[in-house]
Amino acid sequence: MAPYERFAAWRECHALALKVYRATRGFPKDELYGLTSQARRAAFSAAANIVEGSAKRGSMEFRRFLDVSLGSLTELGYTLRVSKELGFLTEEYWAELDDLQNRARFLTWKLYESVSKLKQSHA
Numbered sequence: 001m002a003p004y005e006r007f008a009a010w011r012e013c014h015a016l017a018l019k020v021y022r023a024t025r026g027f028p029k030d031e032l033y034g035l036t037s038q039a040r041r042a043a044f045s046a047a048a049n050i051v052e053g054s055a056k057r058g059s060m061e062f063r064r065f066l067d068v069s070l071g072s073l074t075e076l077g078y079t080l081r082v083s084k085e086l087g088f089l090t091e092e093y094w095a096e097l098d099d100l101q102n103r104a105r106f107l108t109w110k111l112y113e114s115v116s117k118l119k120q121s122h123a
Contacts, residue, residue, distance in 0.1 A: 004054040009107035013047035013069065016100045020076070023097060027088050035083050042076035045069070046104060050111075059118045066112040073105040 004010045020043035024036045046069045053065025080101065084094035 002051075004051045007050060007054065007107075007111055009066075009069075009104065009111040010047060010050040010054075012100070012104040012107050013043075013050060013073070016076075016097075016104045017043040017047050019097060019100060020080075023089065023093060024083075027083070031088070035079060035086075035088065039076060039079045039083065042072045042079060045072035046076065046108070050108070059115045063112060063115050066108060066115060069108050070105060070112065073101060073108060077101050077105075 017040075020039050024039050027036045049065045049069040049072065053062040053069070056062055056065065077098065080089065080094060080097050083089045084091065089097070
């Protein structure tokens, strides 16, 4: 098992990325370089930054990557909302993705707080 796999935040972000890739397959072809790409990049970034940050030395660096992950999750939330409002996602599918995105963001925030406490205890 890779070290990052122990984090619930990564597992949730990874599941979200897979679901976003599947959901965007049905987006209009003229959105390939628009919302499709944006949603996929944001979802992938959320998981990938946890992976990369977990390999860094020290909690401050890991926190910086978690901060980027949180930003990507927030960006994804907005991208999914626009996609729903344009009719690219059904209300039900959007609700499922939004719930997964919110859980991923919550767990990533909790990991961020946990890493922050490590930093403070070593200061």
